[in-house]
Amino acid sequence: MPGPATKAPSKKAFHFPKTAETAAAEPTVSKRKSAATPAVEAAKETQGKAAQTPAKTKVKAAPVESVTAEEKVKRPKKEKVVRDSFTMPKSDYDKIGLLKQKCLANGVHVKKGELLRAGLLILERANIEQLTAAVAAVETVKTGRPGKS
Numbered sequence: 001m002p003g004p005a006t007k008a009p010s011k012k013a014f015h016f017p018k019t020a021e022t023a024a025a026e027p028t029v030s031k032r033k034s035a036a037t038p039a040v041e042a043a044k045e046t047q048g049k050a051a052q053t054p055a056k057t058k059v060k061a062a063p064v065e066s067v068t069a070e071e072k073v074k075r076p077k078k079e080k081v082v083r084d085s086f087t088m089p090k091s092d093y094d095k096i097g098l099l100k101q102k103c104l105a106n107g108v109h110v111k112k113g114e115l116l117r118a119g120l121l122i123l124e125r126a127n128i129e130q131l132t133a134a135v136a137a138v139e140t141v142k143t144g145r146p147g148k149s
Helices: 020-025 039-076 090-105 112-125 129-138
Strands: none
Touching: 039 090
């Protein structure tokens, strides 16, 4: 009984393109003897020179990349977003819709959450008397989901 037969690979080995630095480090003469014409050799030399010139521009671009990396470090991290739900009277919910329409009429697209956060900013800037008066004006509602109608 014959032993296992090995099959020759069907695909060629992958050739990694050489960068200008590795091409300069290796000799330009190939290991295989080839019958290349002088025109082909001249074309290879011009490609080698063209590959070396972008290497110089890459060196100049490297400090720019390090500057952008430093800028990324300086940026503050985004604040974590919290999802919550709450109960409010229908009249207050309708006021949110009216405020959104008012903003759209003035060319500003705003979301419900953004309106609520803007209200928080206004309340935060108010003095304690204004804040307590605004809280007292709001009626308390039963928490939880509304019953089925």
